[in-house]
Amino acid sequence: MKNFDNKWIRAVLPALLIHCSIGTVYCWSLFKGDIATYIGRPVSEVEWAFSLAIFVLGMSAAFGGKLVEKDIHKSSLLAAIFFVVGMAGTGFFIYQKSLIGIYVSYGIVMGIGLGIGYLTPVKTLMLWFAKQKGLATGLAVAGFGLAKVIASPLMEELLGERNNDGVLVNPANVYTMFYILAGIYLVMMVIGHLLLKKPAGYREESVQSRSFSYRKVLTNKTFIGIWLMFYINITCGLALISQEKGILAFIGFGAIGLVSSLTAIFNAGGRIAFSSWADRFKDRNSIYKIIFLLSIAALLLTVVFDGINQSIAILIIALLCIVNAGYGGGFSSLPPLLSDRFGLDHVSTIHGLALSAWAWAGLTGNQLSAFILEKTQSYTMVLYVIMALFTIATFISIFVVKPDKVSLGNEESNKKEQIAAG
Incomplete structure (x- = not known):
């Protein structure tokens, strides 16, 4: 064995x-x-x-x-x-x-x-x-x-x-x-x-014997910042992804199935590429700044070319691929970021709490773009709103999610990590 x-x-x-x-x-x-x-x-x-x-x-x-x-x-x-x-x-x-x-x-x-x-x-x-x-x-x-x-x-x-x-x-x-x-x-x-x-070197018993404070995590500024930028990234991703078929049909692009497969590949590829890229940074939160800024740049470029109305198909497809990649990368980069900030001992519990952002974004993302379209009949307006939300997420990443590790009383966490790594 x-x-x-x-x-x-x-x-x-x-x-x-x-x-x-x-x-x-x-x-x-x-x-x-x-x-x-x-x-x-x-x-x-x-x-x-x-x-x-x-x-x-x-x-x-x-x-x-x-x-x-x-x-x-x-x-x-x-x-x-x-x-x-x-x-x-x-x-x-x-x-x-x-x-x-x-x-x-x-x-x-x-x-x-x-x-x-x-x-x-x-x-x-x-x-x-x-x-x-x-x-x-x-x-x-x-x-x-x-x-x-x-x-x-x-x-x-x-x-x-x-x-x-x-x-x-x-x-x-x-x-x-x-x-x-x-x-x-x-x-x-x-x-x-x-x-x-x-791994054989990791023992969970001592972790369970130490108390965990939900209140301490949920009221922590760093956790709140991570939750908000994670929520915004999912909301923006769903707001655009849910309209993918409608946008492509609106600009008269026929190969919708092909683009759907392509964006799914970017979604999956972004999960590996962004999170593994973050391994190289001193502060793993830097990858979220990159995800948000790339998404803003793609949205801005599309809007400059008169939004969804006149933009050439390649720009729209590139936008969908970039946002899909960032959407996926936001998921895979979350657990290591939480581990860096809060330690490994209770990371499953903290990760679970952070995933509640996914729950609420799942109820608001699709509805956001549907609401904007109902009121304005404009896909371009959807892009403006998404761009504004990504900008807010960027500011949260820069000013709220600081690189300092948060102490939850897990003094042995680093030692156990080293043991598990062999």
Whole structure:
């Protein structure tokens, strides 16, 4: 078994298996219309299942951090159970044509699996890759981003043929797909659960014996600053990404599917590139300044060329790719930044609290751009608002998130990190 006790088998592979499974939540747009058609409800009503899933993801991560700190094997198994039961339950309630059942299974049960599963491998990765925390978390979180690219062709195959109106030839495929996927992801997540293991030199017992103050973290200026800039980055990303198809159709660009795949690749690539790039900086927060400034530059360049109305397609595609990359990079760069500021001992708990920003951004990002479009009928105005928000995030990164490490009474954290690194 000694040959298997290395960072690739015990950290990277299980993290990818777990994240490539739960990341399929981003495939929602592929089948939401089919669900609405089958159960006879408007898409707008069905859409709330996805919003609920993202909200529960963030909140379950916020409240599940303590569980993850205590026992990653229990948390990884619970993540697999909740996610798979939620997915299979979604298929059952689609068959029953129960919208409330879909909300509960996809939004709440699966959402809990998402939150705990997202959080579980992160600290283990940083323990195995003590000197390359950004690369480690980037590799895992990239799995979450790549899941859509990997799973989309499989889902399309399982859904089967469509008629000229885009309606499934065999409507029953929409719920049988969930049963098949539940089986596949059960195998993947259980294997990830069995392989996941912290380095032999790291002991958790002494961590649990020390008290952790939620109040001290939640009222800390550095944490508040990180939470706000993380929230803004997700809100801006979702505000633009949610309008991706509409923007491309507005400028008359036909290859929307190709651009969707390209932006998904940038989303996943940004998760590895930005977080591993941050490993080279003395202050890891510098990567957020770069993400925000690149996004502002891309937005400004597009606006200078008369916004969405007259800008050439290559500028719009570049903008979508840059914002997608920064969106992904913001996720993967978060755990190492929190580790630098607060230490590794309670990083799963603090990371979970920070992910509550994802929960609220999931409820506000799409709605922000939809509200602006309803009031102004202008995609360019959406760009102006997003640019203003990115500017605020830049100021927060510069003036609020200082490079000093915050003391939470974890004096042994650095020693344990060195032991874990070997």
